Amino acid sequence: MKTEHYETIVIGSGVIGAAAAATLAQRGRRVGLLDQFAPPHIRGSSHGDGRIIRYAYPDALYVDLARHAYPLWQAWSERAGEPLYEITGGWDCVPVGSSVMADIERALTTYAIPYERLNSAESNRRFPQFHVDDDLAVIYQPDGGVAFADKTVRAFRRLAQRDGATLIDNLRVVSIEPDGVGVRVASATGDVISAETAIIAGGSWTGHLLVHLAPGLLPLVSLQVQVAHFPVQGNVDHTKNAMPYFIDYSTPLPHYGLPQIDVPGIKVGWHMHGVVLDDPDIETIVDDTTLPDLQAYVRRRLPHVSPEPSKIITCRYMMTPDEHFVLDTLPGLPQITVATGFSGHGFKFAPVIGAILADLASGLRPEIDISEFGIGRFTTT
Ligand SMILES: Cc1cc2nc3c(=O)[nH]c(=O)nc-3n(C[C@H](O)[C@H](O)[C@H](O)COP(=O)(O)OP(=O)(O)OC[C@H]3O[C@@H](n4cnc5c(N)ncnc54)[C@H](O)[C@@H]3O)c2cc1C
Structure with missing residues (x-):
């Protein structure tokens, strides 16, 4: 059993968590990036040789998001x-x-x-x-x-590590709890990791990761x-x-x-x-x-x-029921950000979602309007 501390801990190293960790590390934040496997792996959502990237969407919201994502893919x-x-x-x-x-x-x-x-x-x-x-x-x-899927996941992880992030693979998170103004994460093997802020990017496991923290909050x-x-x-x-x-x-x-x-x-x-x-x-x-x-x-x-x-x-x-993403902090817990509900179309936006998550986990207001991706849409009638 070991105890570690980071400024931000990212749970889930699929394309979304890896992009967030790479962005945070590039900005100089002390990051731990955790995964229960060693990505890229074939159990989640981010594996394979390719994903579509595009502007052509029936909803202008995503055309706008693509306008932010394309230059970041290049960068x-x-x-x-x-x-x-x-x-x-x-x-x-x-x-x-x-x-x-x-x-x-x-x-x-x-x-x-x-x-x-x-x-x-x-x-x-x-x-x-x-x-x-x-x-x-x-x-x-x-x-x-x-976009080259496996290659992108590897690249984000490699760049995160190069910029100082700690990659912790094969560690399964079993609990996430607020700890004062910070967060405490425990693994199945008894490791405890604390951080000022956490990003939950657990793909299809996200409902399980939130089961005690925010039961029934998200209709995933x-x-x-x-x-x-x-x-x-x-x-x-x-x-x-x-x-x-x-x-x-x-x-x-x-x-x-x-x-x-x-x-x-x-x-x-x-x-x-x-x-x-x-x-x-x-x-x-x-x-x-x-x-x-x-x-x-x-x-x-x-x-x-x-x-x-x-x-x-x-x-x-x-x-999600409306196929829109969830990019928000948990109600009453600004130190915990959730990134989920990508509804089969999130990969192309990973670089810009990484930047949005890095902002949220650093207490910054994202430049891009993310009100459509808020948790409030599920809680207000
Ligand atoms: C067949 C298919 C085709 C797609 N095509 C496109 C496309 O063309 N264009 C596009 O933009 N998008 C596409 N998508 C969607 C896109 O791939 C996903 O939106 C994106 O990969 C989601 O990534 P993620 O990081 O949220 O999830 P994941 O890749 O699943 O990552 C989550 C990670 O969290 C880890 N984790 C979970 N629980 C724990 C725990 N308790 N402890 C530690 N680690 C944990 C998992 O091991 C996993 O590695 C497609 C998806 C699929 C399935």
């Missing part, structure tokens, strides 16, 4: 000495005349983000990787891209989702050099995917379709419904891709 890539993201262009497929089409175009226009609207023939000519029917259109946004649902890689057949280039990321709003729950990055084949997923995980410690629940749907999608939309998957990956979403 962190420079600090890391390697690119953590790459621009591929973004291909958002929408039913002609739909509300999602109007919403994305309006949100992009609000912030003067350039885009093109392509009809099906134009898209099929320009992007032969996809087959689009006449009742669909494509919003092409040239700044869309992919942990969802296990599956994505699959499908091999390319033929000569059409499906690498990130030629193919944009894609999001397809033609079904009630969108499908999405990435061009080929490191893992052979292109990754395809079905947003928000999954199995509720009552116990985040369960490794995998068998899900018979996702793969047949992904295969049908591949047959319908990706003419040069085999519907026989080469790899299936399980991952987790931590959902």
Whole structure:
């Protein structure tokens, strides 16, 4: 058993906690970054070769957040000495005349983000990787891209450590308690860590981490989702050099995917379709419904891709009812900040969320308006 003290302790070293720790360490704060495993690992939400980064959102709130995130992706890539993201262009497929089409175009226009609207023939000519029917259109946004997931988690952790943070892996936190104006954290092995402030970034375990501290406060649902890689057949280039990321709003729950990055084949997923995980410690629940749907999608939309998957990956979403994030201090406990509810779309914002969390944990008011991400929205009627 050991006792340690930090200015800020970050619980959870997925992309969000690691980004917060790297930002705090860069600002000279004494940080401890804890994880029950040794990230990147495959049990949480941040693993794999890629994630979509984009401005194209139906909600202008996230277009604005992306405007803050993009320059930080560049800055962190420079600090890391390697690119953590790459621009591929973004291909958002929408039913002609739909509300999602109007919403994305309006949100992009609000912030003067350039885009093109392509009809099906134009898209099929320009992007032969996809087959689009006449009742669909494509919003092409040239700044869309992919972030390199595992590489980013490693980079944030490495840079945090380089700037003085202590990385403590394989240490499971079992209790978090206010200690006067500070915080006291205990591990399953009896270690006690105290800090002036704490950031809880526990991914799908966050509900468990808050169970004594703030019981029932956040209406979070942990969802296990599956994505699959499908091999390319033929000569059409499906690498990130030629193919944009894609999001397809033609079904009630969108499908999405990435061009080929490191893992052979292109990754395809079905947003928000999954199995509720009552116990985040369960490794995998068998899900018979996702793969047949992904295969049908591949047959319908990706003419040069085999519907026989080469790899299936399980991952987790931590959902809020409104799919907006939670970035706030706990009511009455300004020393404890919670970062959760990323609802399957948080990775692209990790650098800016890291900065927001670093502000909150240092008693500073974030430059960006985070009122939409407050806990109060669940507590006021
Ligand atoms: C299939 C899939 C596709 C996605 N695609 C995109 C995309 O294209 N674009 C995008 O922007 N986002 C995407 N997302 C969402 C994005 O990946 C997540 O929002 C993000 O990774 C969440 O990171 P996190 O740090 O909150 O959680 P995690 O990565 O799960 O990290 C939480 C960490 O906390 C640790 N922890 C938990 N409890 C304890 C404890 N008691 N003690 C110690 N450590 C603990 C865990 O071990 C874990 O490492 C996708 C998610 C999935 C699953």
